[in-house]
Amino acid sequence: MTTTEQTQDVQAAPAGLGPVGWLRWAWRLLTSMRTALILLFLFALASVPGSIYPQRSISPDKVAQYFKDSPQAAAWLDRLWLFDVFTSPWFAATYLLLFISLAGCVLPRAAAHWRELRRRPPAAPRNLSRLPQHAYFRTGEAATVESLAAVLRARRFRTVTGPGWVAAEKGYLRETGNLLFHAALLALLIAVGAGGLYGYRGNVLLVEGNGFANTVSAYDRYIPGQRVSPDSLEPFSFTLKDFQATYVAAGERRGQPLDFSASLRVADHPGAPERPYELRVNEPLEVNGTQTYLLGHGYAPTFKVLDGKGQVAFEGPVPCLTADQVTYTSECVIKVPDALPEQLGFLVRFLPTTVPAADGSWISIFPGMANPTAQVFAFSGDLGMNTGRPQSVYQLDTAKLKPLVMGLKTKPLAVGDTLPLPGGAGSIQLTGVREWISLQIAYDPGRGPALVAAALAVLGLVLSLTVRRRRVWVRVTEDGDGAARTVDVGGLPRTEGGDTAFAEEFGQIVTALTGVAPPSGAEDGPEPPGGSEDRAAPPRGSKDDEAAPRHQAEAGRSVTSSQEAEAGPAASPQGVKDAH
Amino acid sequence: MPTDVNGGLATFSDQLILATVLLYVFAMIGYALDLGFGRSSRKTGTTGAAVPSLAASGTAARAKVAAGGAVQTLDRPAGASGGEDTGAGPEGSEAGRRTPAWAAHAATVAVALSWLGWAANLGAIATRGLAVGRWPWGNMYEFVVAICFAAVTAFLVMQARLPVRFLGAFVSLAAALGLGFAVRYLHVQAGPVVPALNSYWIAIHVTAAICASGLFILAGVAGVLYLARGEGPSRLPGRAELDRVAHRAIVIAFPIWTFAVIAGALWADKAWGRYWGWDPKEVWSFIAWIAYAAYLHARATAGWRGRAAVIIQLVAFGCLLFNLIGVNIFLSGLHSYAQVP
Numbered sequence A: 001m002t003t004t005e006q007t008q009d010v011q012a013a014p015a016g017l018g019p020v021g022w023l024r025w026a027w028r029l030l031t032s033m034r035t036a037l038i039l040l041f042l043f044a045l046a047s048v049p050g051s052i053y054p055q056r057s058i059s060p061d062k063v064a065q066y067f068k069d070s071p072q073a074a075a076w077l078d079r080l081w082l083f084d085v086f087t088s089p090w091f092a093a094t095y096l097l098l099f100i101s102l103a104g105c106v107l108p109r110a111a112a113h114w115r116e117l118r119r120r121p122p123a124a125p126r127n128l129s130r131l132p133q134h135a136y137f138r139t140g141e142a143a144t145v146e147s148l149a150a151v152l153r154a155r156r157f158r159t160v161t162g163p164g165w166v167a168a169e170k171g172y173l174r175e176t177g178n179l180l181f182h183a184a185l186l187a188l189l190i191a192v193g194a195g196g197l198y199g200y201r202g203n204v205l206l207v208e209g210n211g212f213a214n215t216v217s218a219y220d221r222y223i224p225g226q227r228v229s230p231d232s233l234e235p236f237s238f239t240l241k242d243f244q245a246t247y248v249a250a251g252e253r254r255g256q257p258l259d260f261s262a263s264l265r266v267a268d269h270p271g272a273p274e275r276p277y278e279l280r281v282n283e284p285l286e287v288n289g290t291q292t293y294l295l296g297h298g299y300a301p302t303f304k305v306l307d308g309k310g311q312v313a314f315e316g317p318v319p320c321l322t323a324d325q326v327t328y329t330s331e332c333v334i335k336v337p338d339a340l341p342e343q344l345g346f347l348v349r350f351l352p353t354t355v356p357a358a359d360g361s362w363i364s365i366f367p368g369m370a371n372p373t374a375q376v377f378a379f380s381g382d383l384g385m386n387t388g389r390p391q392s393v394y395q396l397d398t399a400k401l402k403p404l405v406m407g408l409k410t411k412p413l414a415v416g417d418t419l420p421l422p423g424g425a426g427s428i429q430l431t432g433v434r435e436w437i438s439l440q441i442a443y444d445p446g447r448g449p450a451l452v453a454a455a456l457a458v459l460g461l462v463l464s465l466t467v468r469r470r471r472v473w474v475r476v477t478e479d480g481d482g483a484a485r486t487v488d489v490g491g492l493p494r495t496e497g498g499d500t501a502f503a504e505e506f507g508q509i510v511t512a513l514t515g516v517a518p519p520s521g522a523e524d525g526p527e528p529p530g531g532s533e534d535r536a537a538p539p540r541g542s543k544d545d546e547a548a549p550r551h552q553a554e555a556g557r558s559v560t561s562s563q564e565a566e567a568g569p570a571a572s573p574q575g576v577k578d579a580h
Numbered sequence B: 001m002p003t004d005v006n007g008g009l010a011t012f013s014d015q016l017i018l019a020t021v022l023l024y025v026f027a028m029i030g031y032a033l034d035l036g037f038g039r040s041s042r043k044t045g046t047t048g049a050a051v052p053s054l055a056a057s058g059t060a061a062r063a064k065v066a067a068g069g070a071v072q073t074l075d076r077p078a079g080a081s082g083g084e085d086t087g088a089g090p091e092g093s094e095a096g097r098r099t100p101a102w103a104a105h106a107a108t109v110a111v112a113l114s115w116l117g118w119a120a121n122l123g124a125i126a127t128r129g130l131a132v133g134r135w136p137w138g139n140m141y142e143f144v145v146a147i148c149f150a151a152v153t154a155f156l157v158m159q160a161r162l163p164v165r166f167l168g169a170f171v172s173l174a175a176a177l178g179l180g181f182a183v184r185y186l187h188v189q190a191g192p193v194v195p196a197l198n199s200y201w202i203a204i205h206v207t208a209a210i211c212a213s214g215l216f217i218l219a220g221v222a223g224v225l226y227l228a229r230g231e232g233p234s235r236l237p238g239r240a241e242l243d244r245v246a247h248r249a250i251v252i253a254f255p256i257w258t259f260a261v262i263a264g265a266l267w268a269d270k271a272w273g274r275y276w277g278w279d280p281k282e283v284w285s286f287i288a289w290i291a292y293a294a295y296l297h298a299r300a301t302a303g304w305r306g307r308a309a310v311i312i313q314l315v316a317f318g319c320l321l322f323n324l325i326g327v328n329i330f331l332s333g334l335h336s337y338a339q340v341p
């Protein structure tokens, strides 16, 4: 592990270095593991305020409310980008630093890994019995270096042989996986960024019976990426034929929504034959990579307004804002600028399932439409639409209006009912009720690549956390007469934590190796595989087994020496790693 | 879409949860007795144990390490020497103490009670699912019940393979408290879910989150024990062992959590028209993810192993818990339909 060395270099900060030296120092500092760790913390910390303060990109109305409630605090928060955390310069700074650090860490490590992949496993150390796993057995002369190496290769070890020894190593995929994971994170960031630049999103409100064609002007809200041209929008269109919402009708959860379904007729491009599509939550419409999502719904009662001269001054659906999500009590505004002699304005409370309340007013008790009515508040005068200031269609500026019909307790209009306005100002009739849906339409070319990068990241992560790196050496020594041989096997796990599994695997390897050339004499039978398994298996069986190490530890009970003894096996993988 | 609820089955599920809590509490007492009075509350050595020539090779290896510059290795747990790192001290003295005869059975009984509780917990989840005809993790109550189940499952599976029975008392306690909390503060009548939750993604995304959370709980318990336990002799296993248990759990949980977050993004892409929108739930699962990644990094960074890494792990666990519970209660977002009573 080179990271330890790196950190030490970093600590030895340069005194009186040239600019190149400083640059190198800064680069090392930025790409050190410790810096990565601190940057990870900063990144996590930096996203916290984004979950505490309302964010403009998610809920602009809540931000506006914040400004209304506490303007001074809001101004300060805004100065610190706390309403736009995830697009703020300081947030960008943390993740850019993190990803520079990541790149600076991945590239050199990839190069080193590439070299290591092409290098042979290191030659056997002199004394195999000092390794964490060791076994030996006697065997016939068929046990050549080559035949033993073949056993290891069959177990997918990479091997190299020398005079009388085999060196084998396995588990390179760990580092490969780790690099894959980190590189995939970089790729993910790029995909997300590209998606933001080349994609767009927008919102539309559509009333039953109406249509939408995918052009910039058709959107109520349109948020393009910097690199999107208005003519590149996928030219599809659709009409909303019908919208159905189903609710729990009775019981404790009465009124809870169960299903929303919008019947569309879709033309994939101008002139294409129309096809039906049932748009649902979780089931967006896709046309050539552009997705249309069902986000919300509400009521759009239809009205007919006659003015004081008996002319039809307004006729059609009025989309209402849902004031209460439980009962779907909705609020709407009708502006009739063409009414004569005076302009007319209406505030409407729409109640989908109307019942009289105890205090004489009227309320809705169910989100579905069982008994729809509209309570109308009428005004006449100047709607204030000619001032040039933009007005919301959901708000009535009553400054220059005089009330004509007021009162929560007047019986609301049922469908078909007409309310005559006092003083011959005209009349308003509730002619029917339609529903509207709100849609989000999004095109994000980064989706696919981001998904691939994320999948690769998981794959890399699994490899990096589950594959263990390990080395096995085999040494063959000829016994005096040359007919029999002694085979020594040593094993070294190079990854922390997998020692039990390695001990098991090592036992199997030794057994497999003994199978190469079973010795003729029974008394020469393979003794140590059993022994090595004994050592490996938790819980340790016999007293004798325990005696030796325990004894040593206690003999030198001064803390350091017993720690030294313990540090041994754990340290050795590290030691070897560092040595290479 | 099933809208009618089988009330009898739902009530049965609620009763099973109460039985589960009781069984977990009894199991906890059993584990505690075993921990306090049992002879070998843990078996020695999780791993390949010391070789006879350990002292000699230790010195040799140390020389190499020193050359590599990693002085940290000294206070690092002895990977290959297994459970020996607590030293002979505590066990030596325990061997001298007399053990009541019944104590030997405490562990067996505790494990049996755990399995019974586990079965009741599983039964409660299954009957609730059957009662409403959907995946039984559609609200906070169901979610917390499932996470407690996952934690106990993780523990039982781990203790069948590794000597980690000492965790039993603490995991059972955590599960009993979690279930008690769910019953007392989160319980809602069984019923259908809102349309947004009505997707096969709930099976993928939420299940992964539950599995990962169960393992993270195991790691969190080991982490707390690490800090609670001093360096000295104790009934608990050594710090190195606790550290290893926590690491093992997190190494399994982290990829699962990563997958859960990605599956969440895929679902968000289907349901809300964007795969990532910094909704509070998304922010906090991301924070927890980053924090656990920081833990893995800390364990690979000189000077951060041991205590510091454990503290990072617990901070990450705090973020996870806040995400699971706090976000639903304190922060509002698209995920707010999780129905907190």
Ligand code: HEM
Pocket: A001, A003, A030, A031, A032, A033, A036, A040, A098, A099, A101, A102, A103, A104, A105, A106, A178, A182, A185, A461, A464, A465, B290, B293, B296, B297, B300
């Ligand atoms: C988004 C940020 C990052 C995440 C989520 C992440 C995640 C991970 C994970 C999960 C591991 C596996 C740890 C293990 O083997 O136990 C790892 C290892 C590693 N990461 Fe990162 N990483 C990130 C950024 C970085 C950066 C910026 C660097 C470079 C300085 C870096 C350097 C390393 C190194 C050197 C290892 C190997 C540790 C070992 O050998 O055990 N990581 N990273």
